[in-house]
Amino acid sequence: MLLERDDPLAICHAALTGIAHKGGHAVFVAGEAGIGKSALLECFAQGLPKDQPQAMAICDPLDTPRPMGAVRDLDAMLSEDRRLLPAERDLFDGFLRKLQGARGPVVLMIEDLHWADQRSLDWVQFIGRRLSQLPVLLIASFRDDEVDPGHALHSALGAIPAQRKTRIDLAPLSVDAIRQLGGDHPQSAADLREITGGNPFYLTEIMNHDARLAALPGSVADAVNARLNGLSDAQCRFLETLSCCPGAIPFDWIRQLEDGPAHCDVAVQRRFLILAGEDIKFRHELLRLAVYQRLPPTACRAAHGVFLDLLLRDGTGDDMLGHVVHHATGAHRNDVLLREAPRAAAVAARLGAHREAARYLGHLLPLLPDQPADIAAELYESWAYEAGLALRIDEDVIAAREQAVSLWRKVGDTERVGENLRWLSRLHWYRGEAEIAQRYVREAIAELEGRKASPARARAYALRAQFHMLQDQMPEAMTWGEEARAMAGTIGDDETFAHALNTIGSARMFRGDPTGEGLLRESLAISLERGLDEQAARVYTNLSECLVEARDLKAAADLLEEGIAFDTAHDLDAWTFYLIGRKAHLFFEMDRYGDALQIAEEVLTREGQTLVMRMPALIIRARTRLRLDLPDAITTLREALEEAGKIDEPQYLSTLHIALIEAAVLAHEPDLADEAVGWLDRLGPDHLSPRKRGEAVFWSRLADRPVAALSQAALPDPFQKAARGQFTAAADGFRAESSGYLALWSQALIATPEALRLADRGFAELGVTAARHALRRRFDIPLGSLDKAARRSAAANPYALTRAELTVLAHLVDGKSNALIAETLCRSRRTVENHVASIFSKLRCHNRVEVVLRCQSEPWILPR
Template structure:
């Protein structure tokens, strides 16, 4: 029974007999006593808690000897399928030689099978025993561990491993490895939202590598410079560095760098409204898929999808998201999966599918230690959604997003937050704050490509709404330009694009019939603050018979709960916990927590039980 307790889940009979050859009567007694049970050709504890209790009761030295017995039996089988178990028992036995021999092999095997989180775990196990290795061997382990951590969204761990490897290469005087690690540290610090550090590492990487004969590492360092400029909306610089990378990559036959650079140049061209950029991004994706360059395929999907969201081509964006998220799920690439999910939340939000937007954003924020670059868009979407719904806690979410976004220094992170805050101020009637929010971003955009502020996040438009025509309003894209020119028929353009909230906002500037149509749109979306603002405007002009919107006496939904909130409320009434509701609805517990908070606020309830009681009394949900 002791040996079975040190083997997780279950112990094959061959393993048990190879390790200790127990007497048949002893085994039958344990099964008869109800502690163990047969599971086909294996034996296991009837309850996992019982297994752990027995394991914990064994003295450390005895437990290590049992792990040694299991380890020897596994090694005698000489099967690659047993590698992960060999590493586990070698580590538990304290057998450093076996850990260092088999953990890297198991990690490589797991990576090949797209189990990158397991691969990272094996490398981390090996590093615990790597003190006696030669420095270059330890540095190699650190780099491989860093890469697997990066793929699985363990960015802090990835950065620390690269930093340790860099110090080793400095001691050994290996400039090539120093340069490549500096380039990686640039990428990782960018992922953490620390853009100044990222810029510094990228410059140092190029400086170090340019002192050596040109190689793939230098080409990738050039491409990394292109990527940082592209992300900062510095399109000319991005194109210059990207073309240098492409030229060197083609000369060297470095396909991976070529794929990376095509992505950067393509993205920069799309930012400059050059449709050839999409051709380059598609080529980057094709080459990445053809050469099994998983990280680069994921990045290509990410940029293709996000740029289609920016262009408001939602149908194509959602197709890329579907393919990209499926690909990253299959290949265990959590960093890109979560980033795309945050961007998909924005697509749902802009299309008026607010429940799906909240679910996607909540799923991302429910993960442990989400890096800043992914957390910012998720916080922004959820905060902006709460502004439009009039839900609680919007300001806190947007404040957190703003703090993280400012740290990056990137307009594409800051502008969405400021646009949401400007809209919040406008809905509250604080026109001075609207102008302040707009000015801060417009001033930051001086000297940069400000196309984001013309159509995506038109801060000048919000300033115009507040009665202040500041610099930038004359460059607004249609249909914002139509609205700013007083042409409320911009609503038709928004309808064609597929943005119902913006359509309602445009209609709200029109005649009485248009305003009443806007009110219907706002009520359908659940945009309480905009609907109430419009009702007040209609009353002020003497319009009668204005729909009052959701009322406590309305049987269908007296509290203005969304469909998803009603689903959560029903499950709360069934006595399910947040985790159980999350499992039932296929969302994260954090998403459920957000929904529960909104339900309590809308029902003016202090506890879950009180919310359920109110819902039953008002016939929001049916008694069972």
């Protein structure tokens, strides 16, 4: 009997019915253990038509979650093929294609999502973000009292658009419901409600308790123990043995236990166990735990050993390795752990479940001091790699790499020593410890120098080149990058070759050498052809920034759109939002300050972004607020400067220090520039790109605080003319490269009344109120009242979408087909198809799913 659950069931059925017109939907059922989540899902599934495509999977509470276990089960049910373990891509893109090809709605159900592995939660997010284009109802349950604020489930659910998901919080049963459930129980419904809190599972256990006893049990464990005491000793031992197995238990295993089938029949009759397809499982996980807690340590080890032997007897296929590790751990069978945990970790890593791979290998860490040096070194290295990817780069990960270095030295494997030293360099760089990172990469190169060409040596060269580039040491970056490129080409290491090309090309372009663009585009072509997604994302990032610096704004705009579309389609969220921050930078350089600020603010509202990925948006927010004369502009600039100091890379720090000098000019407070001028003086010209040198000289001279180190530096032409006092020529030069703001400042510096009026009018059109204030203070000339001028209007939409296209886009994002959009808008289908094709072209998208993802990443595309 399912009481007081009509409304949740109605929500699920309504979501299923609405798929045909509204697209897919997700329903998340939350509540404490025992509240009835599983019963609700089972009741909903039983009420579906017999021909309704559906699949249900359960996340098991193993010590280490089965990597993508529930997703693999769903895939197998829909494909009716359990023989092969699918690859990661098959469970993401392949599963997506399978759903897109479905003829009607598909119902997918996952129980106990709080026990899912990280990669399964990534899958929920992946499918959830695409629901509007899928004929899918996804229903998943989870215990909200076991999901703390830092749980990865929050990120997965938060990434799904609000209009595509519904949360159901199951409430405890009321006194009236308990009265219906209780029948002739001697305790009143109100007392039962008080004792159990209205939890259906607790109620069932209490009501199954022998009512003739003087007092009701105080806990579920007491109730379960009281019920177990009514069984024979053999039946109790049978249930206690089974309690070592979370999830479903194959009936074949039951047959291997003494009198197993007979004991199983009794346990099912007494409602300890229930059927689960062809398997058996405990009626509830709380019930299993209550039984498991009765086991003394020796009996617990023996019980785990029983199932471990059964698993090993049947052969340990990839799909069961998680269970093998679980029972080997419980049975204290270190020999099995050393053999099978690395296999389980390898399977998890192939599925992208690096957190689970680290957990499997983590079981082995206490055993490694007693293992041969080469085996221990390999396992330390493997654990550090997986933990560094999926957990956090803490002292344990660093120590494991250092231990691997020590052991490989003992073995005499120089190649592995160098590779682990390179990893130590990367790990310390990720932690923001630049000096230590540089020391380790030098040690890695010293270790490998003089030996034959190898991947480890090429990667160490490439890493050193990258570090030099990030510190604006471009000659050194090019030298080491060329070494890496040559070696990677010799040994056929495509990824390192693409990485090195990227670094060399970026270093050249940042020093004003246009030949670098060809190298960057070659790196991009290799990365796209070989499926090196992160290398491709790195090219889009670096090349777009170089093009902006080179003032090739049209090429930068085209590349940014291509890159954002690529990153979004490949779910590279961290790279996506960094690149969107660069798009804000482009709009800033185009004097589109309203667009720039809107985009930067949107990026900074996104949760889960690292400081590096937020940095472009932080910089543009500060610089834009400064020019628009918005409140707390200086404070915002200093906050950005403080954050950039944590990263300690000149590319960010130099930009913000130059902005601080501009702030001194705008505020007419030269002393405000002293800190920044001193920093730039210490940095010197060799660590600045030509354009940044020009900007530093331009603003520092306006602040009357010239940077001594830049007095003889070569500058781009418009900046050089401004430095010589040739302001008319400088203004013309800045206009030619679309630097309108700098052109207006050069115009103002001509200092004639007419030039000042023209500059003031231009600043008004741009909406840069701070510059208008600065003119009045600097030249002490009355220029009329400072009216609030309307900012130069941008296009109606950043992508030049027409009103009709925006209307069609809204319906497309809502999941409607072209035919349904045409019917809704009373337009011909051909008209709608033309609008959709135009939308694809303007957004650089290949299909409807990519359009939806773009609108999720960039909400300003489709205004609310």
